[in-house]
Amino acid sequence: MNAQVNELQVIDQNEIALAFNNDQGIQAIIDNIKAQVNEKFEGVVWDFSKKKDRDTVASLAYKVGRSKTAIDAEGKKLKEQYTVFTKKIDAERKLAREQLEAEQARIRKPLDEWEAAREAHIQAIKDRISAFDSGRVDAFSSSDLIKQVISEVEAIAIDESFEDFANEAAIKKDAALTSFKKSLEEALKREAEQAELERLRKEQLEREQRERDERIAKEAADKARLEAEAKALAEQRRVEREKQEAAEREARLIAEKKEAELRAQQAAVMERQRIEREQAAKEEAERKAEEARLSNVEHMRSINQAASKALIDLCVGLEEYQIKAVITAIARNQIPHVSIKY
Template sequence: MANELVVIEKSTALEVFKSSDSVEDIIRKVEQEVNSFIPDVTTVKGRKEIASLAYKVAQSKTYLDGLGKDLAAELKEIPKLIDANRKTVRDRLDTLRDKVRQPLTEWEAEQERIEAEKQMLAWHEEALEMNIAFDKALAERIESDHEIALLMNEKFDRDLAEAKAEAERQRIAHEEELKKQAVEQARLEAEQKAQQEIEAAAQREREAKEVAERAEREKQEAIQRAAQEAKEAQERAEREKQAAIEAERRKAHEAEQARLAEEEERKRKEYAKRQEDKEHRRKYNQETLQALVSNGFDEKLATEFIKLVASNQVPHMTMNY
């Protein structure tokens, strides 16, 4: 038999406690019950009835207060349930979104990898073309410089031969002239003049020799200059070629480093997501375990039960993560 003076259906408890008038109605019912009671302390039965009514009032207070307390506790849990369900919606739909988009994400990653390989191949082909162009230009420059040096050498040889031939012609002509003069003039005058002319011829021969030597020196200097310029041009072209190759290598290296960094970031995010999911499951498993234990389950058996449900080994039961 119930000891409460009033009873409220649990389904209507919220409406009752939300209204001051409803609470007043309940209290008035208790007051009416108490006010209609006529106490009799002269008999044992009367005293028991007084004690019983007081007990019922106290029980009614405990009942109503407990009902309100349970209702308040349930209402406090509602935001937590809402937040938990919101998180479930977010996580589950995020997973579905990622699952749906995964083929596109993988395709996009593959396209980026293909584009990166195409770019690296294009840079490599460009570097090869530049190498070919440098080598061709260098070969043409060396060949041109060599031809110029040969032409200059031939010119110097011709000039030297002509200078020698002219000196010889002059010497022969002068000797013929001396012979003519010697016949016409007296022996002493002829000898003196011949001596003077011979000295002059020797001087001219020395001058011609100096001209030839100077021409030879200039020829050798020109050849050396041409060779030095060709060497410098070759070295300069090689330096430029190596600089271009190094620049392309740097580009390829930087592209590869960027690709590796993106790949590392993707792996880091995947790992972080797995860790977050692992922690999320661990938390939910722990909360489930605590709920089972608090309801009388053995902790070890409850743990094994959770493992079976989580691994889908119990028909018709799943873990709602």
Template sequence: MSEVTDLVVIEKSNAMAVFTTKEQLDPLIEKIEKEARSLVPDVTTRKGRDAIASMAHKVARSKTYIDNAGKDLVAELKALPKQIDESRRIVRERLDALKDEVRRPLTEWEAEQERIAAEKAAEEERMRIEAEEKAALEALKKQFESDHEMALLMNEKFDRDAQEKSEQAERQRIAHEENLKRQAAEQAKREMEEKAERERAEAARRESELKLKADQAERDRVAAEQKAEADRKAAAEKAEREKQEAIAAEKRKAQEAADKVRREAEAKEAARLAEEKRIADEAAAREADVKHRKAVGTEIVNALTSNTSITRDQAIEVLAALKDGLIPRTKINY
């Protein structure tokens, strides 16, 4: 929307307001209408006709500019296609009508010039034919004059015949001229009627095109409404699906978290039980070792007291010295 026209400028920051509020769009179009209608049409001069064509071109450029601005906005704001397209339709119809309105004096002048040219051509053709007929008549008159001179030498009857021929030729000339005039007038009349018929047909065609455009715009509007409704339903269904999927995902996430907590608790409990078992096994092993060591010590003490003359207390002292490694080259094998 960077293009600048001679009649209107739409800032990008204000484009939304222009196409979505009638209070913004109407003054914009009215500004173009005021500027266009301020031109006083003058088809009598080349400058005046160029001014009319230039103003019509400016209106067309403004229509294209505003329409393109609407297209850009539609591309940027997919959520507002219906309202923007409606604004574009209003701009196209009103500015097309304004363009035709502004150019109408020039169009009518051009049609009038074509009619004048056709009449001029018909008049020139008539004058050419009259000139040819006049030349032929002059030649005939000269011939008649020559014949008359010769007829003076002839009898009265020959003179009467010559006079009758002259009168007959004059009557034929007058009748021929009248016939040429009538044909030229009829030709000009036919051409004017044909032109009027073409203009009526063209007007009917334009009216038909406008009606077709209006019907197409209505169909487009209905289709846009239907599409918007379908999009709304699809969006609602998608939102519901996403909501249900999000709920299911949250449930899965919660279940996974609960499973993780459960697994961690089970792992901790298993570790705790394993640690308790390890401690119990170590305690049992230590207790068994103590018992074993006591049994070995008792056997040693009993063997010393049985096989030597030392007392039990002395045997216990020897056992303690063996356990503490105080006696070289000796070791208790448990």
């Protein structure tokens, strides 16, 4: 600050009460407050890095706020006493609130901006310090990640850019590096143990695979041997079966041939016997037929003779040869509707 800032004049309550009863009375008080602020504030170069300047501006803004509160409170009091002027008083109160709040904000704006920038700057420093958080990695993190974090932390120089937090940053950096290096030792040990376990596991898997391959190869060889033996046995049985079938077939052919020859012989005998029987039967039939014929001829002769004799007796004048011719024609069915009953 280049000049001394005097205290802001406190507004008298009676003056406020009178102002509420006069047109533009409150505005006059507001203008007076603004004038005092401008007189004490405008043109002053503030150094907010100094506590005195920060306190001065904050105090000035606070007193403007107190003036606002005093006017608002007095107006509220008068409103309760003079209900006739309620709307006017509320309007004046609103006027005071809006304008003095704006004035308060205008006064505080550079301080607020500086404080916001300062807060952002401090937060940026804290963000840098957060790189020293020992919880970023632990013993269960990979050693490569821990090494990377250690390199990042070691690369951060604790200098004046950390300002008031330099001591805190140095302590946290040392603590973080100590923690990270311990975690790295444990991670390397754990990874070495895991690598050894992995090596043993791979050896076991390879051993089991070899045993499995050997077992499969043996089973395949045994299977091939058994299949070959079964095939050879099947081939042997097939050959024996074919030999047996050939022998049985030959024996069957011989038997069938003998049976055919026997049947042929039997058929020949039976045929001969049949012929002999038929010949005998034929001769017997011929003999009987001859006997029957002879017997029938004699019978027919006697009937014909009887018929001839009867005709001779009946047909006087016919010669005997004529009567025999008639009888013969009748016997031979040469005369229609006339027959001899033998």
